[in-house]
Amino acid sequence: MQSQAVLPRNAYYLARFEAEKERFLEEWKTLLRIPSISNNPVYDVDCRRCADWLKTHLEQMGLMAEVVPTVGKPVVFAERAGDPGLPVLLYYGHYDVQPAEPLEEWLSPPFEPTLRDERVYARGALDNKGQTAFFLKAVETVIKAGALGCRLKVVLEGEEESGSAGLAACLVERAWKERLKSDVLLVCDSEGHTIEIPGVTMGLRGIIHLALTLKGPAFDLHSGIHGGAAPNPALGMARLLATLHDADGSIAVKGFCDSLTRPSDEIKRLLMAAPFDEECYIRDFGVSPAGGERRYPVQERLAFRPTIEINGIHSGYDGPGHKTIIPSSARAKITSRIAVGQDPQRSLQSIIDHLRANVPAGLTLEISDEDGSHGALAVDPASPFVKRAARVLQSIYGRDPLYLWCGASIPVVVSLIQAASAEPLLVGFGLPRDRMHGPNESFSMTQFRNGFLFSCLLLEELSKPSA
Amino acid sequence: MQSQAVLPRNAYYLARFEAEKERFLEEWKTLLRIPSISNNPVYDVDCRRCADWLKTHLEQMGLMAEVVPTVGKPVVFAERAGDPGLPVLLYYGHYDVQPAEPLEEWLSPPFEPTLRDERVYARGALDNKGQTAFFLKAVETVIKAGALGCRLKVVLEGEEESGSAGLAACLVERAWKERLKSDVLLVCDSEGHTIEIPGVTMGLRGIIHLALTLKGPAFDLHSGIHGGAAPNPALGMARLLATLHDADGSIAVKGFCDSLTRPSDEIKRLLMAAPFDEECYIRDFGVSPAGGERRYPVQERLAFRPTIEINGIHSGYDGPGHKTIIPSSARAKITSRIAVGQDPQRSLQSIIDHLRANVPAGLTLEISDEDGSHGALAVDPASPFVKRAARVLQSIYGRDPLYLWCGASIPVVVSLIQAASAEPLLVGFGLPRDRMHGPNESFSMTQFRNGFLFSCLLLEELSKPSA
Numbered sequence: 001m002q003s004q005a006v007l008p009r010n011a012y013y014l015a016r017f018e019a020e021k022e023r024f025l026e027e028w029k030t031l032l033r034i035p036s037i038s039n040n041p042v043y044d045v046d047c048r049r050c051a052d053w054l055k056t057h058l059e060q061m062g063l064m065a066e067v068v069p070t071v072g073k074p075v076v077f078a079e080r081a082g083d084p085g086l087p088v089l090l091y092y093g094h095y096d097v098q099p100a101e102p103l104e105e106w107l108s109p110p111f112e113p114t115l116r117d118e119r120v121y122a123r124g125a126l127d128n129k130g131q132t133a134f135f136l137k138a139v140e141t142v143i144k145a146g147a148l149g150c151r152l153k154v155v156l157e158g159e160e161e162s163g164s165a166g167l168a169a170c171l172v173e174r175a176w177k178e179r180l181k182s183d184v185l186l187v188c189d190s191e192g193h194t195i196e197i198p199g200v201t202m203g204l205r206g207i208i209h210l211a212l213t214l215k216g217p218a219f220d221l222h223s224g225i226h227g228g229a230a231p232n233p234a235l236g237m238a239r240l241l242a243t244l245h246d247a248d249g250s251i252a253v254k255g256f257c258d259s260l261t262r263p264s265d266e267i268k269r270l271l272m273a274a275p276f277d278e279e280c281y282i283r284d285f286g287v288s289p290a291g292g293e294r295r296y297p298v299q300e301r302l303a304f305r306p307t308i309e310i311n312g313i314h315s316g317y318d319g320p321g322h323k324t325i326i327p328s329s330a331r332a333k334i335t336s337r338i339a340v341g342q343d344p345q346r347s348l349q350s351i352i353d354h355l356r357a358n359v360p361a362g363l364t365l366e367i368s369d370e371d372g373s374h375g376a377l378a379v380d381p382a383s384p385f386v387k388r389a390a391r392v393l394q395s396i397y398g399r400d401p402l403y404l405w406c407g408a409s410i411p412v413v414v415s416l417i418q419a420a421s422a423e424p425l426l427v428g429f430g431l432p433r434d435r436m437h438g439p440n441e442s443f444s445m446t447q448f449r450n451g452f453l454f455s456c457l458l459l460e461e462l463s464k465p466s467a
Numbered sequence: 468m469q470s471q472a473v474l475p476r477n478a479y480y481l482a483r484f485e486a487e488k489e490r491f492l493e494e495w496k497t498l499l500r501i502p503s504i505s506n507n508p509v510y511d512v513d514c515r516r517c518a519d520w521l522k523t524h525l526e527q528m529g530l531m532a533e534v535v536p537t538v539g540k541p542v543v544f545a546e547r548a549g550d551p552g553l554p555v556l557l558y559y560g561h562y563d564v565q566p567a568e569p570l571e572e573w574l575s576p577p578f579e580p581t582l583r584d585e586r587v588y589a590r591g592a593l594d595n596k597g598q599t600a601f602f603l604k605a606v607e608t609v610i611k612a613g614a615l616g617c618r619l620k621v622v623l624e625g626e627e628e629s630g631s632a633g634l635a636a637c638l639v640e641r642a643w644k645e646r647l648k649s650d651v652l653l654v655c656d657s658e659g660h661t662i663e664i665p666g667v668t669m670g671l672r673g674i675i676h677l678a679l680t681l682k683g684p685a686f687d688l689h690s691g692i693h694g695g696a697a698p699n700p701a702l703g704m705a706r707l708l709a710t711l712h713d714a715d716g717s718i719a720v721k722g723f724c725d726s727l728t729r730p731s732d733e734i735k736r737l738l739m740a741a742p743f744d745e746e747c748y749i750r751d752f753g754v755s756p757a758g759g760e761r762r763y764p765v766q767e768r769l770a771f772r773p774t775i776e777i778n779g780i781h782s783g784y785d786g787p788g789h790k791t792i793i794p795s796s797a798r799a800k801i802t803s804r805i806a807v808g809q810d811p812q813r814s815l816q817s818i819i820d821h822l823r824a825n826v827p828a829g830l831t832l833e834i835s836d837e838d839g840s841h842g843a844l845a846v847d848p849a850s851p852f853v854k855r856a857a858r859v860l861q862s863i864y865g866r867d868p869l870y871l872w873c874g875a876s877i878p879v880v881v882s883l884i885q886a887a888s889a890e891p892l893l894v895g896f897g898l899p900r901d902r903m904h905g906p907n908e909s910f911s912m913t914q915f916r917n918g919f920l921f922s923c924l925l926l927e928e929l930s931k932p933s934a
Contacts, residue, residue: 290829362757408691
């Protein structure tokens with residue numbers, strides 16, 4: 001048997017994974033059993049429990065850890081000393097998850113993690129408990145191997161899925177900036193390209209959101225007696241939302257796209273190097289890529305173009321048969337992804353102004369839960385950390401990673417980069433079929449293993465004096 | 468004390484009402500306690516129970532009664548012999564009610580009738596159990612007074628709120644046509660003008676309905692990862708529904724209004740004689756009459772213009788906070804009121820054709836629960852029965868009734884008129900503030916009394932040899 005020092009590092013960590021994977025799985029499942037849904041106060045106690053569990057776990061791994069109260073959900077912060085001559089790595093993750101609705105579509109309960117065909121099904125299996133779990137297990141393994149030389153900081157927040165208010169409030173504090181100061185911020189909260197082809201994420205879109213209520217009659221009215229007199233909020237909401245886009249999918253909100261910048265030719269080349277497989281998309285998601293601004297290629301639409309999406313619309317009757325009413329109100333939830341160049345506050349304001357200017361006659365619009373604090377992120381392809389991550393990925397997959405632009409948002413990452421004065425490094429192992437945010441979210445043992453190997457090897461890479 | 472024969476008939480029946488009103492109220496409440504909701508199979512047993520209760524009640528009143536099975540809910544049929552020289556009166560009512568949702572808006576439970584300020588609150592308090600109850604109590608009272616001479620038939624169906632399939636299937640049968648044959652069809656399922664001013668209903672709109680499902684992705688998708696590629700059914704439904712009307716509220720469906728006829732100048736004069744009080748409307752319903760086709764006066768919009776109303780629209784997330792999804796599907800329920808001249812089947816088909824032609828790219832439209840079998844009704848102002856009803860109303864209210872056109876539909880009434888070869892007589896005592904179809908539906912003891920008096924006096928009027 002080869003000794004640890006002689007065994008190639010990939011093979012060594014692969015062997016460690018194989019030896020430990022049952023325990024890794026059990027710990028990951030323990031984390032998944034906690035319904036740490038952040039957008040609903042009902043689950044506050046579970047969020048707190050999740051933070052406490054992580055603190056204890058990080059301490060058992062050999063880090064100094066604490067649960068720090070914030071104006072929102074607590075933040076878990078942990079660190080481990082390292083060689084001052086080496087880069088400081090800050091890992092960011094989140095322990096909160098999306099709501100699990102629609103519950104009836106889950107094949108196994110969302111908070112009873114279930115292994116089927118070497119794949120763990122649970123809310124958060126991927127986002128972000130799966131990717132955080134492989135990183136923590138990598139840290140533990142590299143420490144045990146005596147190979148962790150660089151200083152490590154870990155910040156795990158509990159509100160990524162609902163606006164990151166707690167952590168964001170910390171990030172403006174000088175003490176927090178000092179505490180988080182680091183050279184590179186590693187975030188594993190995005191997707192790779194395929195199971196065979198890794199990816200480094202080079203950009204994220206920003207996000208703004210708002211909720212609408214369109215009020216009409218004081219109560220539901222008889223649609224025969226009142227039809228032709230009373231304005232209908234369900235119809236009015238449809239008409240109002242329909243004004244947001246032109247017929248070709250372009251956003252019709254005045255001023256919204258004003259400061260949007262087009263990607264450079266070099267970036268476009270990298271973007272288009274990751275092909276978009278339409279047939280595969282249709283097979284995986286049951287729908288053709290017919291959404292968005294159709295005059296742009298789909299890769300550009302997903303990365304460098306903004307969107308205004310309706311996440312929910314609800315009004316009136318939805319039971320069996322029909323009910324002849326003019327509903328008294330209609331509700332809608334909107335999130336908009338903004339691209340590089342757009343200012344979140346100004347973009348939000350332009351949507352609000354547009355909506356207010358287009359309220360159908362007789363109805364009253366109320367806007368709530370509006371937030372425009374999270375801009376887009378652009379990673380520099382020339383960053384040395386990106387290059388080192390690419391080398392590590394090459395050694396695991398046997399091929400260079402693709403550079404990916406993710407249409408999603410990790411709201412707090414832009415602020416975190418500024419607060420920590422760090423260079424961003426975004427490497428994710430999720431895949432479309434994992435159904436992040438949807439029912440039956442899952443993450444395979446293979447993806448977990450790849451993420452684990454990447455984390456181990458990156459930690460070693462950053463621990464080399466020459467690096 | 469005056470004898471019955473000497474007492475003016477109004478005063479006599481008023482005295483009977485005062486003497487009996489506690490019992491009338493208890494019987495009416497018993498009827499209201501049965502949740503005979505016809506659009507949901509869960510309540511089938513309650514509908515059956517309601518029919519049985521009515522049969523027994525009609526028998527106790529001295530009529531021959533039976534519960535007749537149909538392809539849908541059972542029909543209660545009752546009759547009482549009369550003088551062959553007198554007109555045959557057929558009374559039509561329905562024992563089914565609308566669903567009670569939204570339940571949380573009721574101040575007292577919808578199926579626990581509650582008297583507050585001389586007003587009974589319950590689902591069906593007015594529509595149609597209240598108006599049926601005063602008619603039945605009137606029949607009982609006139610029989611007890613020995614004053615019912617004309618032959619009486621009563622048909623009470625259990626599916627008025629959900630398409631009248633059972634009774635409609637009966638009406639094509641020769642035996643049923645024979646059974647229902649009558650001179651005048653009395654329907655008390657509409658509204659009067661105000662508490663002081665009675666009305667005779669001269670028209671009803673027809674109704675067509677359909678339900679839409681717009682399907683997109685196979686499951687809810689992450690709105691960041693997929694926003695710009697996946698078509699959004701919530702947005703698509705909004706855009707699709709927004710195509711149904713032009714900016715001024717006119718219906719934009721090709722062919723829909725083709726055969727619509729404008730009311731004659733005489734009818735328009737009668738229509739406009741009932742003023743529309745906009746201030747009062749805003750006070751009662753919390754909304755200005757800004758709906759419908761704004762180039763027509765509101766009275767005309769409510770009576771002689773068609774509508775396409777969205778009764779419900781549902782898609783995606785509706786919980787606290789926000790959820791970043793592209794929902795997999797969207798649902799909508801549509802009812803359309805059609806006016807005199809429009810063919811229900813052709814009108815329905817034109818809406819279906821329009822919707823199919825406007826499905827947003829990438830989405831799939833499924834249409835279900837479509838029905839276009841109920842046209843509009845126009846009553847002749849010269850009908851002798853209308854004139855006799857007007858005289859009776861004058862004697863109760865001390866003023867002539869207004870001629871009213873009701874924008875609502877009583878789907879089966881047109882078929883019933885044909886099947887029974889009867890002249891229609893539509894006199895209702897409901898008022899806007901009774902919130903028919905909405906939460907906290909109610910009907911006041913005063914309205915019940917006026918309906919009772921009208922029914923008693925009309926029955927006597929029709930029992931006069933000279934009449």
